[in-house]
Amino acid sequence: MQDVSVLPLWRCLERRGGPDYYVTEYFRVHRDSSPEKKILRSVVDMSGSKPVMAQMIGNDPKHLVRSAKLIQEESDCAGIDVNLGCPAPKVCGKAAGGALLKNHELIREIALSLRPVVSGSLTLKTRVGFETESEFDDLLALFADLPIDGLAIHGRTVRERYQSAVHVDCIARAVEALPFPVSANGSIVSVKTALAMLQRTRAAGLMIGRGGIRNPWLFAQIHDAVQGQNPFQPTLGDVGEYLEELTDEVAAEGDFGDKGQLANRMKKFANYIAIGVAGGELVDKLRRTRDHDEFLSISREYLTGSELFPEEPEEDGKLFCGAGELLAGKV
Numbered sequence: 619m620q621d622v623s624v625l626p627l628w629r630c631l632e633r634r635g636g637p638d639y640y641v642t643e644y645f646r647v648h649r650d651s652s653p654e655k656k657i658l659r660s661v662v663d664m665s666g667s668k669p670v671m672a673q674m675i676g677n678d679p680k681h682l683v684r685s686a687k688l689i690q691e692e693s694d695c696a697g698i699d700v701n702l703g704c705p706a707p708k709v710c711g712k713a714a715g716g717a718l719l720k721n722h723e724l725i726r727e728i729a730l731s732l733r734p735v736v737s738g739s740l741t742l743k744t745r746v747g748f749e750t751e752s753e754f755d756d757l758l759a760l761f762a763d764l765p766i767d768g769l770a771i772h773g774r775t776v777r778e779r780y781q782s783a784v785h786v787d788c789i790a791r792a793v794e795a796l797p798f799p800v801s802a803n804g805s806i807v808s809v810k811t812a813l814a815m816l817q818r819t820r821a822a823g824l825m826i827g828r829g830g831i832r833n834p835w836l837f838a839q840i841h842d843a844v845q846g847q848n849p850f851q852p853t854l855g856d857v858g859e860y861l862e863e864l865t866d867e868v869a870a871e872g873d874f875g876d877k878g879q880l881a882n883r884m885k886k887f888a889n890y891i892a893i894g895v896a897g898g899e900l901v902d903k904l905r906r907t908r909d910h911d912e913f914l915s916i917s918r919e920y921l922t923g924s925e926l927f928p929e930e931p932e933e934d935g936k937l938f939c940g941a942g943e944l945l946a947g948k949v
């Protein structure tokens with residue numbers, strides 16, 4: 619995830635179990651691009667602990683091939699993933715990311731061009747359509763034919779961005795139809811939602827973004843639950859420690875001119891972590907902080923003690939939504 623799936627976060631996740639593998643934020647690929655050094659470093663640094671897939675976004679097979687070669691030369695990534703899902707207007711406006719879902723021939727050409735040069739796994743990250751999920755059957759027919767090793771499906775259309783329930787049935791159909799492993803993504807915010815997604819789709823794996831930033835124990839909790847063990851339940855105090863540790867990691871990585879810049883950087887993470895705590899009071903206060911000291915003192919005031927951290931975030935339609943429908947079996 620752009621700006622949030624970064625090495626400081628990954629280090630904090632790893633100390634709490636972490637996922638089985640990581641996927642980088644995307645390398646932007648175009649005529650004049652070279653792989654971003656900061657993202658490359660995250661692959662190099664994390665690859666000693668866990669496999670890391672390097673994700674690229676772009677639409678020119680020639681330059682995607684060039685970049686894939688460079689990324690593999692300069693890191694020991696586990697493979698290359700291509701983004702077919704980003705809904706940002708500046709990305710789709712350049713016919714990349716989610717906009718590629720409108721050009722099946724180009725998706726095929728990209729996969730066929732990359733296959734011979736990718737030594738590890740070659741995977742795609744898709745949505746269930748650009749305008750509507752009725753496009754998904756044609757997409758499935760396309761994916762089934764491609765020389766890829768796996769597919770992660772964010773179960774929303776590009777138009778739905780992040781503000782809808784996920785189309786769980788589409789993911790389940792993909793799991794049935796495709797000859798390679800499918801990972802389910804979207805609305806997985808807790809053990810219960812993870813188990814519901816696995817049960818409904820039979821997916822080979824889960825891809826988790828925002829829910830794992832909010833609750834860095836989530837990956838270990840899901841492993842435990844799947845094995846029939848009782849998952850660890852973090853307290854508000856545990857979450858406070860995590861946020862402080864993350865702040866230290868972020869501060870150590872970046873060149874922050876003043877304490878205001880560090881606080882602003884931390885707000886990107888805090889939005890996900892603090893949502894719903896004290897009825898929304900904490901996130902509101904953190905968003906208004908002007909410097910790092912104020913940020914820390916407010917988070918220490920709320921994120922302390924042995925009260926359990928809520929298992930699920932508050933659904934607010936923007937940051938987190940769709941979990942309720944998933945749990946109720948309505949999607």
Ligand SMILES: Cc1cc2nc3c(=O)[nH]c(=O)nc-3n(C[C@H](O)[C@H](O)[C@H](O)COP(=O)(O)O)c2cc1C
Nearest residue numbers: 619620643644743772803804805806826827828829
């Ligand atoms: C701020 C932000 C940045 C994102 N950046 C990326 C990205 O670089 N690559 C990608 O494949 N998906 C990206 N996504 C999408 C997420 O990977 C994921 O598909 C989506 O948020 C739904 O899953 P979640 O509910 O587990 O977060 C981003 C999402 C957000 C909110």
